[in-house]
Amino acid sequence: MKNKLLFLGPPGAGKGTQANLLCEKYGLAHLSTGDLLRDEVSSGSVLGAKAAEVMNKGELVSDELVLSIVEGRLENINKGWLLDGFPRNVNQANSLKNLLEKINQPLEAVILIKIPDDFLIKRLLARGREDDNKQVITNRLKIYREKTSPLIDLYTNQGILEGIDGNADIDVVFSCIEKALG
Numbered sequence: 366m367k368n369k370l371l372f373l374g375p376p377g378a379g380k381g382t383q384a385n386l387l388c389e390k391y392g393l394a395h396l397s398t399g400d401l402l403r404d405e406v407s408s409g410s411v412l413g414a415k416a417a418e419v420m421n422k423g424e425l426v427s428d429e430l431v432l433s434i435v436e437g438r439l440e441n442i443n444k445g446w447l448l449d450g451f452p453r454n455v456n457q458a459n460s461l462k463n464l465l466e467k468i469n470q471p472l473e474a475v476i477l478i479k480i481p482d483d484f485l486i487k488r489l490l491a492r493g494r495e496d497d498n499k500q501v502i503t504n505r506l507k508i509y510r511e512k513t514s515p516l517i518d519l520y521t522n523q524g525i526l527e528g529i530d531g532n533a534d535i536d537v538v539f540s541c542i543e544k545a546l547g
């Protein structure tokens with residue numbers, strides 16, 4: 366199975382849910398920039414406090430901060446890995462490309478989890494994380510469309526993107542992902 370992976374998709378698509386299942390079953394390292402940033406926030410650091418301000422508005426934290434979080438971790442993994450929530454714009458995608466060239470581990474597959482907006486808004490409101498309120502969700506979606514969705518064409522053109530219907534039961538979505546990864 367392909368094991369150098371990236372999950373793309375709007376907020377609430379199920380990236381984290383599916384990433385946890387896949388990483389547990391196949392022993393992959395799960396690198397979620399959202400989770401890592403939330404850990405930084407919980408640590409009470411100055412950096413975390415700055416990140417929280419941005420996250421609670423549904424904006425993207427600086428590329429510099431995210432890259433510093435990903436870089437060291439990715440370099441030290443000697444098994445398969447799954448990136449969840451990174452890259453989130455073209456600049457981050459270019460940085461990832463350079464980093465992967467440096468460590469000689471090319472990206473093998475990008476899974477795009479697709480789901481209509483009204484379903485994901487319902488899911489997120491039901492979850493109720495700090496950034497899951499109507500106004501912030503609307504902004505997260507806007508940012509996704511403006512900044513992250515251009516990556517769909519980027520990876521489609523590289524021939525490594527597979528689209529999956531995320532609007533189904535969790536185990537059904539999981540089977541589709543496994544199938545797509547061969």
Ligand code: AP5
Pocket residue numbers: 374375376377378379380381382383398399400402419420421423424425426427428431449450451452453457488489491492496505531532533534535538
């Ligand atoms: P991040 O944590 O990455 O949030 P997100 O992309 O908005 O994604 P979510 O975690 O909301 O959704 P998900 O797709 O993972 O769905 P999940 O499985 O949780 O980022 C948060 C913030 O951090 C960003 O806004 C930004 O500020 C910052 N950030 C992170 N990365 C960054 C980066 N690279 N650059 C700059 N800033 C960055 O599922 C959602 C809910 O739906 C759950 O309750 C789940 O139980 C449920 N669910 C899942 N699948 C199903 C299903 N099939 N059926 C029914 N319910 C389901």
